[in-house]
Amino acid sequence: MKDTTTDGSSRRFDLPLPPPPDALRIGPLREGTFRSRLHEPRTAVVLGRWLGAAIVLCFLTGLLSHGLQEPPGWLRALLTSRPVDGYRVTQGLHVIAGTAAIPLLGAKLWTVYPRLFEWPPARSVLHLLERAAIAVLVAATLLELFTGLLNTLQWYPWPFPFRQTHFWLGWTITGALLLHVAAKAATITEHWWRPRLPLPGRRAFLGTVAASVTAVTLTTAGQTVPWLRGLDLLAPRRPDLGPQGLPVNRTAAQAGTTTVPADWHLTVDGPTPLRLSLSDLRALPQHSARLPISCVEGWSASADWTGVRLRDLLDLARVPADARLRIVSLETSGPYAVTTMEPVYARDPLTLLALAVNGQVLDADHGHPARVIAPNRPGVLQTKWVSRIEVLG
Structure with a gap:
């Protein structure tokens, strides 16, 4: 050479x-x-x-x-x-x-x-x-x-x-x-x-x-x-062990969300902004979907989630169909306290703002009072303890 x-x-x-x-x-x-x-x-x-x-x-x-x-x-x-x-x-x-x-x-x-x-x-x-x-x-x-x-x-x-x-x-x-x-x-x-x-x-x-x-x-x-x-003898995680039959990576204690404010409400930005209490969310039409939680560590588990379809909330706030979203959690620190969501997920009929899992109100470790669950997404982006949904454009 x-x-x-x-x-x-x-x-x-x-x-x-x-x-x-x-x-x-x-x-x-x-x-x-x-x-x-x-x-x-x-x-x-x-x-x-x-x-x-x-x-x-x-x-x-x-x-x-x-x-x-x-x-x-x-x-x-x-x-x-x-x-x-x-x-x-x-x-x-x-x-x-x-x-x-x-x-x-x-x-x-x-x-x-x-x-x-x-x-x-x-x-x-x-x-x-x-x-x-x-x-x-x-x-x-x-x-x-x-x-x-x-x-x-x-x-x-x-x-x-x-x-x-x-x-x-x-x-x-x-x-x-x-x-x-x-x-x-x-x-x-x-x-x-x-x-x-x-x-x-x-x-x-x-x-x-x-x-x-x-x-x-x-x-x-x-x-x-x-x-x-x-x-499953040597795997670090059993997907059927944890609160409500699901594992937890980040607990409410770790996120600092063990105590939810008594006046908690969900804010949805848009041309018609929404401010909804937990009772308001439960009064809206409820939908169920069987979706997996799939984490980067390799474990995954399916569960039956119940809550409000995210696209219904966006329609109530008159959010454009092609809008990207920013999902804000109650947790004050951590790399995924704020996440973004593309329209393809936000408008999917299976994407929920979940209030319950497997027939029970969400445990604090699973995101009570409300969390996002969407198909074909990493678990770290299924934001827990949701407090605000903002429109990015």
């Missing part, structure tokens, strides 16, 4: 580097240190296929989740409230694939880690750059999976914001992965198909890895997949 300088001369980036002295070849750098025959390209390629599929699925569903939570201007017109369980499926797949990637990454790193001690460490500038890209890929993937796993537990022992870091790590991993695949294209192509001479122990090793991934998936996916709920 050549690069032309400003004076017209050329320089090569693949110039060989001077070899390090043999005296440094100690410990794991010695030849023959790693004796397992499974530290070989075919095993690495098979595991790479599985891990790559999990990473790609994680990346794509993660992009969708990020876009739904903070849609850029160009995406707003493409948002849809159907299918009702759309976010439940995609975010469930995101967490399932991320969890499955953990044992896959461990097996992949075990297979290739002797390459960390290859000799010489860098044969040329290009080889050095290739190894640097691999270091970035491994470090970013380990951090992404580690923080993602702790996010499912709602434990954040680090000083940086999780969601933004998770988002940019995903892009870093994707870019480094593409560079790695390009650098190893010849090796991947050579070992992609089944080898003519099977290596003893390879099939057993790959079978063990596959069994481990299957076990981890079956014992965690029940927090999203209802028919796997009986196997």
Whole structure:
């Protein structure tokens, strides 16, 4: 590979580097240190296929989740409230694939880690750059999976914001992965198909890895997949446990909303502003819908919600059909105390200002006196303790 300088001369980036002295070849750098025959390209390629599929699925569903939570201007017109369980499926797949990637990454790193001690460490500038890209890929993937796993537990022992870091790590991993695949294209192509001479122990090793991934998936996916709920042994959340049969991420005590003002009312901005008490809301036509709560941590649960259709409230206030909304909560702090809602959700007949769930008045932890529930939306945007609905235009 050549690069032309400003004076017209050329320089090569693949110039060989001077070899390090043999005296440094100690410990794991010695030849023959790693004796397992499974530290070989075919095993690495098979595991790479599985891990790559999990990473790609994680990346794509993660992009969708990020876009739904903070849609850029160009995406707003493409948002849809159907299918009702759309976010439940995609975010469930995101967490399932991320969890499955953990044992896959461990097996992949075990297979290739002797390459960390290859000799010489860098044969040329290009080889050095290739190894640097691999270091970035491994470090970013380990951090992404580690923080993602702790996010499912709602434990954040680090000083940086999780969601933004998770988002940019995903892009870093994707870019480094593409560079790695390009650098190893010849090796991947050579070992992609089944080898003519099977290596003893390879099939057993790959079978063990596959069994481990299957076990981890079956014992965690029940927090999203209802028919796997009986196997939900290792998942951080059971979707059927909590007030009124639903889990709670942020309680009323955490939000500072345990005591609702006696004169609570809902304000709806518009050409004909509304100021409605809880009794006023209950006097309006009530509708019911079975909708899921689907959280970014990967759990989801369906419930029967009852309340006033949001579009009916907007019509009473004469809010334009294409208006975006700002939903304001009683909680005074937190990243989702104020959320926005696109018209496609606000005007959906299933979107409710819910006053009850599963036949009972909303528990304080579920947003009493009123909360938003809409189809195909992240749970963090299903605002609880609603006090005001404003028109953004």
